[in-house]
Structures are given as structure tokens and as C-alpha cells.
Amino acid sequence: xxxxxxxxxxxxxxxxxxxxxxxxxxxxxxxxxxxxxxxxxxxxxxxxxxxxxxxxxxxxxxxxxxxxxxxxxxxxxxxxxxxxxxxxxxxxxxxxxxxxxxxxxxxxxxxxxxxxxxxxxxxxxxxxxxxxxxxxxxxxxxxxxxxxxxxxxxxxxxxxxxxxxxxxxxxxxxxxxxxxxxxxxxxxxxxxxxxxxxxxxxxxxxxxxxxxxxxxxxxxxxxxxxxxxxxxxxxxxxxxxxxxxxxxxxxxxxxxxxxxxxxxxxxxxxxxxxxxxxxxxxxxxxxxxxxxxxxxxxxxxxxxxxxxxxxxxxxxxxxxxxxxxx
Numbered sequence: 001x002x003x004x005x006x007x008x009x010x011x012x013x014x015x016x017x018x019x020x021x022x023x024x025x026x027x028x029x030x031x032x033x034x035x036x037x038x039x040x041x042x043x044x045x046x047x048x049x050x051x052x053x054x055x056x057x058x059x060x061x062x063x064x065x066x067x068x069x070x071x072x073x074x075x076x077x078x079x080x081x082x083x084x085x086x087x088x089x090x091x092x093x094x095x096x097x098x099x100x101x102x103x104x105x106x107x108x109x110x111x112x113x114x115x116x117x118x119x120x121x122x123x124x125x126x127x128x129x130x131x132x133x134x135x136x137x138x139x140x141x142x143x144x145x146x147x148x149x150x151x152x153x154x155x156x157x158x159x160x161x162x163x164x165x166x167x168x169x170x171x172x173x174x175x176x177x178x179x180x181x182x183x184x185x186x187x188x189x190x191x192x193x194x195x196x197x198x199x200x201x202x203x204x205x206x207x208x209x210x211x212x213x214x215x216x217x218x219x220x221x222x223x224x225x226x227x228x229x230x231x232x233x234x235x236x237x238x239x240x241x242x243x244x245x246x247x248x249x250x251x252x253x254x255x256x257x258x259x260x261x262x263x264x265x266x267x268x269x270x271x272x273x274x275x276x277x278x279x280x281x282x283x284x285x286x287x288x289x290x291x292x293x294x295x296x297x298x299x300x301x302x303x304x305x306x307x308x309x310x311x312x313x314x315x316x317x318x319x320x321x322x323x324x325x326x
Contacts (some may be wrong), residue, residue, distance in 0.1 A: 001208065004217045005201070008162050011220045012095040013137030018170075019202040020163040021208050021216075025128050028147030029057040029095070029205050032124055035173040036093065041287040043067040045121075045231060047078055049198075051101045053164040054126035073100075077256070082113035087119045094123050097217050098130035100295060104239075104255045104265025106130065109141040117142065122169050128152060132219070133235050133264040134303065135228035144169040153264070153301065160212030165200050179205030231302040235264040238300040238309055242266050245313040249320060254295045267295040270320055278319065285315040 006016030011129075022028050023092065032055070044058050048070040059068050065168045067090065076082050078096060094116045099106050122144040127136060131146075132153030135139040138146045147165040150156025165173065175196055180186055182202040183194050196202045243257060246268050254267040269275050279291020300309065 001201075001213070003168075004213055005056075006240060007217050007220055009164070011224065012131070012162075012164060013139045014164050016167075017199040018164055018166065020165065020203040021213050022163050022204060023148075023159055023209065024150045024161050024214050025053040025126060025147055026057060028145075028161055029054055029124070029126065031147055031163065031176070032147075032165075032169070032216075033057040033061055033174070034176045035203075037172045037174065038064060038066050038092070040065060041067070041090050042092045042108045043069055045069055045083070045086055045091055045094045047071045047073050047096060047100070049100055049102055050095075050097055050126070051128070053128070054095060054097055073105075075206060077105055078107060078112065079271045080108060080115045083112055083115045084119075087115070087121065091116075091119060094121055095126070095190050096123070097128070098136070099125040099127075099133075099263045099265065101129050101265070102254075102296075102297070103267045104263040104299075106134075106261045106263040108144055108260060113142040113144075115156075122171075129265065132223060132231075132264065136234045138164050138166075150212060150219065153299075154216065154223070155219045155301075156215040157209075157212045160209045160216055162216065163200065163203065165203070170200070175202055177205050178202070181205060181207070216229060226302065234302055235300060238260055238304055238306060239266050241306055241309050242298060242300070242312070245309070246316075249313065249317055251316075264301065265297060265299050269274075269295040273320060281319045282312075284317060285319070287315055288308045 006018040009016035009019045013182045044066060046055060046058050046068060062068055062289060071078050071086060071277060074277060077191050096107055109125060116123045124145040125143045127146050127148040131148045149161040151158045154156040176184060181204050184197050185194060188194060243253060243266060246253060251270050255265060275293060275295055276291050279289050279296045282289055
């Protein structure tokens with residue numbers, strides 16, 4: 001496991017001793033939220049469009065007297081300038097998704113970390129929808145914590161996630177759920193009074209998901225061999241091609257696109273088209289998307305091709321010419 005942590009840590013630019021392997025993104029966020037040394041009147045800032053995995057662990061802190069304040073993303077996205085205005089003297093921590101799951105907005109992590117740290121707050125990052133699609137150096141952006149499940153963009157199995165905890169944040173964390181692997185020497189079985197490990201491994205508690213961890217490490221090796229920068233460039237080229245085609249078809253893009261904010265997620269809809277029915281029609285045509293009331297979401301990865309994007313657009317054109325109903 002130390003070798004695996006080192007390889008995972010190297011993938012995001014940190015030391016392997018700062019990595020814990022945990023069951024999922026929610027578990028990672030809960031370790032941080034429940035273990036932080038909150039004081040009366042403390043505040044957390046959170047976007048109002050977070051996936052529940054990076055919302056519920058934080059909003060649950062209201063029961064402990066922590067003020068959880070939500071940024072209204074329909075009005076303005078969480079840029080460094082917006083964060084600067086939103087911070088208060090009580091803000092201790094900012095939690096944000098690197099890439100928003102619904103519309104693919106990619107946040108400026110380095111800028112957000114700089115503003116948060118200037119105010120004495122920590123930045124915790126859910127990287128689930130970005131890591132694997134884009135390179136991330138957690139040390140360079142100066143994030144205090146990064147966590148992401150191995151599934152989706154990382155191409156690993158469900159039931160395992162990585163958690164990076166920086167030294168500054170680690171000093172403010174209590175171990176809430178210790179287990180046999182949390183101690184300094186886990187092989188000294190009957191020494192129940194020994195201190196906890198100083199490494200992030202202490203947050204793993206019990207026996208890890210070894211098969212899931214191997215899948216994560218294997219995926220990390222694949223990304224390293226393939227070239228993280230090349231994968232990101234390919235994904236952006238595919239999504240740019242998709243957006244151009246969608247505009248030609250008259251679609252309404254729900255994703256913000258632009259330098260530094262584009263991602264691998266494109267969400268769209270058509271006027272007078274019921275989006276769930278549209279998504280089902282694409283599925284029947286052999287094209288897998290995610291479709292909800294807010295739009296149809298397409299997320300091409302490094303293994304997808306420009307010809308597949310063209311096929312999607314062709315099928316979509318056929319469908320919208322013949323309106324689908326719920």
C-alpha cells in the first residue's frame with residue numbers, strides 16, 4: 001500500500017504519505033467535515049450546485065452550529081473575485097468541485113486557493129469530474145485537500161477514492177473513526193495504547209479495498225503513459241467540436257465555455273424538446289448520455305474520437321427533426 005499511495009500521490013503532485021485510500025468521495029468529504037476543529041460561529045462556503053457527495057457532509061455541520069453559506073451560481077460563478085467578496089471573518093473553509101457535474105464549469109483552483117488563504121481559510125476540492133480528464137498538481141494550485149472517486153473519469157472501480165490532505169489542514173483535523181490501520185505500527189496488534197500514525201493513512205481506519213486500489217493505480221499508470229496533457233487537449237478538441245455542431249443544430253448550451261473554464265462536460269437542450277425523452281431517444285440510437293430535466297449531458301473521454309462526435313450530431317439531427325415526446 002505505501003507504494004500505491006506514492007504512485008497516486010505522484011499523479012497529483014504530492015507526497016504519498018499525504019494520501020489516504022477511502023471508500024468514496026462522500027467518505028473523503030466526511031473525514032474532513034467531521035474531523036475539522038470547528039469553533040462556535042465558524043463558516044463554510046459552498047456552491048449551491050454541488051453534487052450531494054460534496055454538499056451533504058458540509059451542510060450536515062449546521063447541526064453542530066457551523067454556518068454553511070451557499071454561493072448562488074445562477075447569479076455568478078465562484079471566481080476568485082466572487083470568493084473574495086463572499087468571504088467573511090468567520091469563514092474557515094471553502095469546499096468546491098473542480099468541475100461542476102451538471103454543466104462542466106471548471107473552477108480556477110489556484111486563484112481560489114490564493115484568495116482563501118489570504119483570508120485564513122482552507123480550500124477543499126472535489127476533483128471527481130476533473131481528475132483523469134485534466135492534469136492536476138495539488139501542490140502547485142496550493143489546495144489543502146483533494147478527493148475523488150476512482151470511477152468515471154479515472155476509469156477505476158466503484159468503492160474506492162483518493163484523499164489528499166495537506167499539512168496545514170492536517171494540523172486542524174481530528175481522527176473521528178480510528179481503526180486498526182490508524183496506529184503508528186499496525187502490525188503491533190496488542191499495543192492498544194500506541195499513538196496514531198502521522199501519515200494520512202490513519203484516516204483509512206480498516207482494511208482497504210485492495211482490488212479497487214489496484215484499479216485506481218492501474219488507471220493512474222495508464223494516464224501517465226498516455227500523457228495527461230495530451231488527453232486534456234483531446235477532450236477539449238472533442239467538446240469544442242461537439243459545441244460547434246450543437247450550435248449549428250440550434251441547441252441551447254447549458255455549459256459555459258472559454259479559456260480555463262471549459263471541461264469534458266457539455267450540457268445542452270433544445271427548445272420544445274423534452275430532455276429526458278431526447279436522452280432516451282439517443283440511448284435507443286446507441287449513444288449513451290446522462291439526461292435529466294436540466295438537459296442532456298455528454299462527456300467524451302480520451303478514448304473517444306471525432307467521428308463518434310459526428311455520429312452523435314447526425315443522430316441528434318435526425319431526432320430533433322422528428323420531435324420526441326415524453
